[in-house]
Amino acid sequence: ANPACDRYDYIIVGGGTAGCVLANRLTEDSSKKVLVLEAGLPHGDRLVKVPVGITRLFQSHLDWNLYSGKQSQLNNRQVYSPRGKVLGGSSSTNATLYLRGTAADYDGWGMPEWGSSEARDWFIRCEDNSNGAVTGVHGAGGTMHVESPRYHNELHDVFFEAARQYGLKANPDFNDWSRSQEGYGEFQVTQERGERADMYRQYMKPVEGRPNLTVVSQARTLKIITEQQGGKPVARGCIFGMRNPASTVHQADLKPGGEVLMCAGAVHTPYLLQHSGFGRADHLQQMGIDVLSDLPGMGRNLQDHPAALTAFSLRSEKDGISITDHIYRKSGEIRMRAISNYYLRGRGPLATTACDHGAYMTTSGQAQPDLQIRFAPGSSLSPDGVETYAMFGRLKEVGKKWPSGVTFQLVGIRPQSRGGYVQLKTADPWDAPDLSTGYFTDDKNQDITTLRNGIQISRKMAKMDAFADYLQDEMWPGPGVQTDGELDEYLRNTVHSANALVGSCCMGNDARKGAVVDSQLRVHGAGNLRVVDASVIPTIPGAQTGAATVMIAERAAALIQGKIADKTMRHERQPQLV
Numbered sequence: 001a002n003p004a005c006d007r008y009d010y011i012i013v014g015g016g017t018a019g020c021v022l023a024n025r026l027t028e029d030s031s032k033k034v035l036v037l038e039a040g041l042p043h044g045d046r047l048v049k050v051p052v053g054i055t056r057l058f059q060s061h062l063d064w065n066l067y068s069g070k071q072s073q074l075n076n077r078q079v080y081s082p083r084g085k086v087l088g089g090s091s092s093t094n095a096t097l098y099l100r101g102t103a104a105d106y107d108g109w110g111m112p113e114w115g116s117s118e119a120r121d122w123f124i125r126c127e128d129n130s131n132g133a134v135t136g137v138h139g140a141g142g143t144m145h146v147e148s149p150r151y152h153n154e155l156h157d158v159f160f161e162a163a164r165q166y167g168l169k170a171n172p173d174f175n176d177w178s179r180s181q182e183g184y185g186e187f188q189v190t191q192e193r194g195e196r197a198d199m200y201r202q203y204m205k206p207v208e209g210r211p212n213l214t215v216v217s218q219a220r221t222l223k224i225i226t227e228q229q230g231g232k233p234v235a236r237g238c239i240f241g242m243r244n245p246a247s248t249v250h251q252a253d254l255k256p257g258g259e260v261l262m263c264a265g266a267v268h269t270p271y272l273l274q275h276s277g278f279g280r281a282d283h284l285q286q287m288g289i290d291v292l293s294d295l296p297g298m299g300r301n302l303q304d305h306p307a308a309l310t311a312f313s314l315r316s317e318k319d320g321i322s323i324t325d326h327i328y329r330k331s332g333e334i335r336m337r338a339i340s341n342y343y344l345r346g347r348g349p350l351a352t353t354a355c356d357h358g359a360y361m362t363t364s365g366q367a368q369p370d371l372q373i374r375f376a377p378g379s380s381l382s383p384d385g386v387e388t389y390a391m392f393g394r395l396k397e398v399g400k401k402w403p404s405g406v407t408f409q410l411v412g413i414r415p416q417s418r419g420g421y422v423q424l425k426t427a428d429p430w431d432a433p434d435l436s437t438g439y440f441t442d443d444k445n446q447d448i449t450t451l452r453n454g455i456q457i458s459r460k461m462a463k464m465d466a467f468a469d470y471l472q473d474e475m476w477p478g479p480g481v482q483t484d485g486e487l488d489e490y491l492r493n494t495v496h497s498a499n500a501l502v503g504s505c506c507m508g509n510d511a512r513k514g515a516v517v518d519s520q521l522r523v524h525g526a527g528n529l530r531v532v533d534a535s536v537i538p539t540i541p542g543a544q545t546g547a548a549t550v551m552i553a554e555r556a557a558a559l560i561q562g563k564i565a566d567k568t569m570r571h572e573r574q575p576q577l578v
């Protein structure tokens with residue numbers, strides 16, 4: 001198939017998490033021709049498959065390697081924001097945690113069609129949980145594989161005991177909406193027998209042979225083409241540039257009545273729409289772009305989970321029990337045992353992204369937990385958790401052993417800040433976007449308070465009896481950082497992304513109040529143009545955002561196919577509904 005000659009019923013811009021789900025569902029009808037344009041590489045990298053490989057994916061050839069502009073509230077730091085640039089998108093590079101948040105998160109979106117009972121129904125339909133179906137909570141037989149973490153370290157048990165001594169209860173299932181989200185426990189993961197179960201592998205790969213599906217990787221969409229119909233811009237296709245051969249530019253066209261489906265993620269979807277003339281009129285005019293639809297909310301409302309950490313070294317008698325000790329010999333070579341355990345049993349330290357045990361807590365009387373603790377049984381080398389992952393393995397190059405220790409990554413899981421945005425730097429669509437994280441921009445300073453409370457809570461946990469025989473020194477923030485002022489300065493200097501960007505093409509009924517898409521995910525003031533990805537989420541859920549994105553894409557596919565009204569489901573693998 002030649003995308004520049006054919007015409008399509010659906011052009012999917014971005015073969016990431018949501019794009020792979022749509023590619024599968026929309027090609028179930030063999031009469032519909034679907035084109036997927038993905039800017040990144042094809043899949044198939046070993047580092048994607050093995051969960052611990054995440055450490056090598058940051059700032060790699062599979063990453064967009066985005067940085068925010070200088071953030072004045074963060075002492076002018078530029079914050080690194082990883083995003084997957086590969087088929088499967090960020091599901092191919094993420095930490096694989098499978099968490100949905102709570103019912104109140106979805107009811108809080110203020111869009112009844114996407115409320116908690118509908119959301120739960122779709123979560124269950126698409127899930128294939130290896131622990132089996134649980135009525136009203138988990139599904140089995142769907143497409144998205146979920147399982148319990150397959151690496152366990154004695155330090156996890158010590159953390160659980162410390163959390164219990166601190167006063168938390170065990171939470172056996174953070175996705176069970178019939179119980180409080182608070183407590184400590186395991187976070188389930190989107191893996192299958194210890195292999196990353198990203199959305200390319202699960203949704204797109206099995207259907208790549210369908211004759212009505214064309215997938216082009218290294219094809220970067222540059223602009224949506226529209227024509228005026230009935231007084232509004234209607235999508236007709238898009239312009240894309242191929243990386244190989246460098247910079248050749250092509251056009252892909254829709255059949256009459258076809259749709260462009262924007263699945264480029266919370267940064268690139270609003271970015272591309274602005275390049276195409278959809279956005280805040282004054283900003284587009286400033287960039288020299290013709291305004292097709294004045295959408296004041298485009299690229300605004302960008303939300304993310306801010307994160308900070310505390311880390312402690314282990315006593316010398318416990319040296320050797322951290323995850324890094326289980327992976328590396330002192331010489332820095334990977335242990336044969338770790339490799340054989342992984343390849344023979346799908347278990348052990350290679351089968352984890354190292355943050356799949358933790359806790360949820362309410363730190364100052366909120367109705368829902370504001371803090372997620374991700375406990376890692378390994379020492380952070382830097383106060384920036386993302387940077388530590390990127391440094392993983394590199395100590396070998398300088399001939400040093402990774403120090404044994406533990407890390408509490410503290411995630412502001414229901415942030416109040418709304419100052420984040422994505423806009424254009426120039427009119428050149430090959431340029432990087434102008435990105436602002438918006439961390440700590442809330443009027444009442446609730447978000448920095450949550451992280452400050454988190455540091456104090458984790459310090460208290462580290463002092464519980466359970467840790468007495470284990471922990472030695474506090475590495476980060478370090479004993480010199482004690483007062484609120486000192487802690488806030490530490491936070492402004494080290495806060496990093498927990499990688500949950502959402503909200504920049506917010507779903508809502510009124511474009512004048514900032515909504516970009518309606519409840520059917522159609523762009524306000526445009527025709528044949530929808531957004532189906534994490535950017536439509538109005539308020540960030542109290543969970544990592546991959547599960548919510550898949551739920552949205554599954555339901556969107558049914559909406560696009562007109563299946564929602566009669567609830568007809570004709571998926572290939574019929575999910576077992578309980």
Ligand code: FAD
Pocket residue numbers: 013014015016017018019037038039040082083084085086087088089090091093094095096097098099219220221222263264265266268269272498499500501532533534535544545546547549
């Ligand atoms: P993506 O999956 O990012 O897909 C967007 C796709 O569009 C990409 O493939 C991109 O290359 C492509 N694209 C962009 N621009 C263009 C263009 N111009 N032309 C063509 N293609 C384009 N969630 C969890 O649930 N659990 C976790 O543990 C977790 N950890 C995370 C860790 C990291 C490092 C990251 C980055 C994310 C993490 N997330 C996690 C978040 C989750 O992965 C995302 O919320 C989700 O994948 C977003 O899906 P999406 O479809 O909106 O975007």
